Amino acid sequence: FYAAKNFKEYTVQLRNSRNIYLEVYVGNVQPNEKKDKGIDDLLSNTLKKEPEKLKEDIDTLINERSLTGKYIQLHKITTWSDGKLLELWSLHNSTEFALRHKAILKELPEFRIGKHRWRFTETGEIESAQPIETDEQFWEEIEKFDREGNARTEYKFRYERCFRFLQNRGFSRYQKPDGEYDYIHTEHPFVRTVYKTEDIRDFVKDFTREIANEEVLEMLHRGGPQFLGPEKLSNLRKVEPQFEHSQRDRQLFYFSDSYWEVKRDSIVAKGYDSITHQIWEDQRNDTPVTRTEPLINVTRSDDGHFTYTLSKSGKEAHFLQFLINTSNYTWRKEKSKKLIDADELQENTDHLIAKLCAIGYMMMSAKDRSVSRAVVAMDGKQSEVGLSNGRSGKSILGEMFKQVLPTISVNGKYKEIDSDNFLWDELDVKTKVVFIDDVRTNFPVEFLFTNITGDWSVNYKGNRRATFPFHQSPKIYITTNHALNGDGSSYNDRLWKIAFSDYYNDTHKPIDDFGTLFFDDWDFEQWNLLWNLLAECVQLYLQFGVVQAPSDRIENRQLRQFMGEEFIGWAEEYFSNDLHVDTRLPRKEVYDAFLEYAPEQRRWTSATIFKKKVIKFCEWKGFLFNPQKYDPVTGQCMFFDA
Template sequence: MTNQAQQLSGTAQEVQKVPLDNPESFDINLTTESTQDWNFYTIRTTDSGNFIDMKIANILKFFEIKGFRRLKMPNGGYELVKIHKNSILIFSDTADMMETVRKQLIEIDRQPEVWEAFMERNYLTSQVDNAMERIKEVKLNQATKTHSYFFFENGVVEVTKDKTKMIPYENYHGYIFEDQMIKHPFEIQHFVNNDNAMFDAFLQNVTNNDSKRYDYLTSSLGYLMHTYKDKTLTRAVILVDEEIDFEGGAEGGTGKTLITEAVSYLVKSAVKDGRALVTGGNRFFYQDIDLSHRLMIIDDISSDTHFEKFFSVVTGGMTVEKKGKQSFSIPFDLSPKLLITSNYMVNGAGGNSEERRKIEIEISPYYRSRSIKEEFGCSFFGDWDAKEWNLFYNKMITYCQKFLKHSIMYSEPINLVENKLISETDFSFVEFMDSNVSLDEEKTELKAEKAEFFKAYKEKHPLESKQLTINMFKKWCGKYAIVRNYDIEHQKSNSKSYLKISVKLKPEKET
């Protein structure tokens, strides 16, 4: 497969159906019928022997009936493809065209002399290539706001909020690429009480068997699997640990990567090492992203990676730069959704605009003290039999249905707000503030000279505050007040600056 062809390969894409010449009259993957109806060769018998005549136009027609087309690529130019089952595009080359002719002439028509003549005269020239029918308009995402599609070996699964049904590829109103298919025969399964997929039990464990947290996680996975891009819901899903050790470093090991792997079995995904995305940026970080990818997974990003780096990817299209090659743009409706995992909090500039772009899900530390194999008796994915795979795919599709029916089912955070505060300031600062502020109904406010308060923190925590300025300290105090639900004021009196933190006044009841 050429580089351009690789740009459109993947799992779970479609292209707009282009009408074929009288498609009802033949099967594009024919291997058993004679070519006589296509008449791309004739044999004349004379006194001098047999003469074989072939016409370029008829040879071209033969290849088009066999499903060969030229597909327009995003970077310009065309790639040779072959249509199978009226919907599946297989990237091809001249060797495949030669093999198609050989099978027809040797195995079906039993005309070895014609095959010899075909090889001698080299009919696969640029003339045939240039004249072949083109597929110019390519629609790569058939999903709509209400319909999602998954492509299995034995058919297309159409999913709505209330229904799942199988469509034969011959009846599917779109194209997909051969390697976009999920390599598994799928059977629709209706769950009963004693039917439970291992992966679903795993998700219940990592949400601490809390139904609201479970719905939040599974509906978010459904959002990621639904390939429709909605401008009113542009968010990155971020998986973080519920418990973070800020003093000894983040531990991980909670199953976040296993969740990303599961989604990638249903949606064509580009998996990126988050540690390779350095703070200074890497213009070629996205160079292996192409139009086939519906999900970009950035696994294990570092603590100094800010969310602003991904903002444009979440809210709009993206530009892909490749080393030594022309860059190209992926429009919003075809750009991949974003799934991030981190052992740290994913910080940014803050504000409502940023928060509206995040779906932050806390993963319980359940599997830090036990292994998947110990609990389930096997490793996930690699040790599963056909029955467990089918349970897994069916269950994942129910998460997509949950999203189509309810959208994102948000739940209240566990430690997220506190962990964000510590991550955006410092553990020592939060500890210092809690010790010195500690407001309640009796002590309703703290007023301190800002410079003296700052000095007190630096003296108690000289190492942690080494690079801290008084302006940054002021911002940290503001973040602290928001999380603790306090009011904060910065006052000046007699050329001195004061910090006033107070308990929020309860609104008076209307009379």
């Protein structure tokens, strides 16, 4: 119906804008011995050896008044209204539609047309599968007589019965963490938020059209919001859905017709008839899936080194290949056919496994305070402070989370990000991921620590507040083209760092490798492979836990950012002088030398900060800073510092 409707409207636009007049036809294949349903079936079965007959049939019937041919039946819909077009498929009336498809529908215990359930009786009659009970009938028929003694019927709306009718069909109120209420509709196991009272009113009217006379419907039209407006619907019962209590040893993925239970050693598809808890309808991904062969097999040796192999399906999975490419730091050597040593290849592998495990962690609903972290995607390529190595694929990972999990996005360059009282205004009870994209240099990551490891407090606009308990609060994914400042256990225990190579850059993008835009242009196969990959990522996380990316690149980038390019330029020059190494250097003398080189730094670099930068420079260069200098026995100097 919609395809025909939209195409007909398109031809109207051509007529109005370009004076192009087209006749529009809709057709169907005539019943035949081989039971062909569409043109493809007709050409591959009945007309397999003589396809030219299809054209001959169309050329003939197009001039027939009935538009009926031997193989095809056409309908000229150029001037049809939408209502008449609905009649073509019997979509204008539930009973007509059910009778048209009776042969199939009578075999079902019950079936849904629109918002109403129906069934065929043993005698072949259609009846409602949602009969309205006496205490649910929301109208009362009152017999009255006029002055002449003629009987007439008046209809009165019964509020309590209507509330009971709605509640028995899954409508209720749900109290949010901020104390406000949402209307919800529950049809086990799915819970759907009803954002507009008009939707509830329409449900009542649609139901009435199927079971009552027109006078009852007229009563509802006249009453409108008076009967079923926000004030009256606030009398609906308040309920607390029985949502899943997330478990640390498994994760459930919900799809259109089944769900997966993912454990460390198994991925099992199950039907919704086996589910005992309830879920938000938003959690269900409207895509069918099938389990493929395992995409990737990962092992870890006794010395902690990872190895992996890919299956045929793994090699075909675009997103897995994308992650492999973003973990490739030897691509330049591969391109120029230079020798790559084993340590370099091992680094590539370790970066990949860190990403896969981090993705598995983000996909897990269960939270554990002992491993609660924000995943931070950084550039692995070394560059000067302030220079950006964007386009490496970090944000594509964030976009993937937005595709598969309820996610809110925050602009990482927002200067008042740590002081905006309403920063989390979009966060609600369904949110699973907060994606902070492209944070600026010197991003104050510490302000997130409370949210990472504890409850999450939110100020909403309109003087509303809510606190999401730790086990219900979302996880955080951060992307940055710079290093995040900070060190120490409190810093390291709250961040899970993953690094992206510059395999993808300004001149080389994923579409160059895969020939299609991620997500928007994917077909079923790639979506199916993605979900299989995500399930295996959960398994890898359950098996290996937190796997940090190799630290050398990340730490060097962090050291460089802490020191700053001006300090590095001075230090490289100052300590290249042999008189300034392997000897004692008075702190003031060194500090003054730096200020002479960069006098404007006096305002920003105190003597204390300067000392910290010298220590970081020594760490960066592999120097020793203030080691124990003298052997207590010989009195000889054992170590030298910068």
